[in-house]
Amino acid sequence: MNQEPSPSLNLRTDADLVINEDTIDDAIRDIATRLNRHFGQSQFSHQNIVAYCIMNGGLYFSGQLLRYLDFPLQLSYLHATRYGNNTTGSDLKWHTRPNPKTIHNAHILLMDDIFDEGLTLEAIDKECRELGAKSVHSVVLTDKQHPRKPKSGFKPDFIGLEVDDRYIFGCGMDYQGLYRNLPEIYALKP
Numbered sequence: 001m002n003q004e005p006s007p008s009l010n011l012r013t014d015a016d017l018v019i020n021e022d023t024i025d026d027a028i029r030d031i032a033t034r035l036n037r038h039f040g041q042s043q044f045s046h047q048n049i050v051a052y053c054i055m056n057g058g059l060y061f062s063g064q065l066l067r068y069l070d071f072p073l074q075l076s077y078l079h080a081t082r083y084g085n086n087t088t089g090s091d092l093k094w095h096t097r098p099n100p101k102t103i104h105n106a107h108i109l110l111m112d113d114i115f116d117e118g119l120t121l122e123a124i125d126k127e128c129r130e131l132g133a134k135s136v137h138s139v140v141l142t143d144k145q146h147p148r149k150p151k152s153g154f155k156p157d158f159i160g161l162e163v164d165d166r167y168i169f170g171c172g173m174d175y176q177g178l179y180r181n182l183p184e185i186y187a188l189k190p
């Protein structure tokens with residue numbers, strides 16, 4: 001059951017600052033360097049590269065990352081959710097699916113805020129492959145450290161930061177629909 005947003009979270013008493021802004025900025029620049037090296041290879045020149053922001057959580061990270069990417073790309077978005085305003089995930093619901101014409105024969109880059117249990121990104125990756133993408137890569141700002149990952153072994157190609165197995169928010173990630181705008185990453189106190 002969805003809960004109403006709770007504006008009463010006190011960052012100082014209810015949460016721990018787990019990653020500061022400078023560390024996050026450095027990680028984003030480092031990911032961009034790796035992506036520029038990868039997509040700068042000759043096999044991608046004069047190819048159609050489509051970068052998809054996975055809404056809503058991927059918005060902040062995508063915006064920050066795109067500033068540093070130096071290869072030609074088409075920008076679009078997809079929207080699939082599993083958490084709503086809850087702190088545990090359930091079945092994936094698609095709100096905006098990829099356009100088959102955009103995906104066919106394109107190289108796809110999926111950009112998201114967090115790889116948690118991995119089901120969201122795994123499903124989107126699968127959908128893009130089924131629609132005939134030439135290649136599908138994914139990049140996430142954070143990878144939560146726990147053993148509850150996809151059984152298929154699916155994982156993102158590019159990862160910024162590892163985070164502990166706690167509910168986190170900030171940098172695009174919400175707590176009950178709020179706090180996506182924070183430039184640091186916080187974790188709810190246990």
Ligand SMILES: O=P(O)(O)OC[C@H]1O[C@H](OP(=O)(O)OP(=O)(O)O)[C@H](O)[C@@H]1O
Nearest residue numbers: 055056057081082083116117118119120
């Ligand atoms: O790895 P998983 O366990 O599948 O979780 C990761 C996904 O969960 C969050 O999306 P959410 O469903 O909260 O939607 P939102 O981005 O709109 O907040 C996040 O933005 C990822 O897309």
Ligand code: HPA
Nearest residue numbers: 116166167168169173174
């Ligand atoms: O820890 C999290 N925080 C915010 N959104 C999320 N979506 C999956 N895991 C998380």
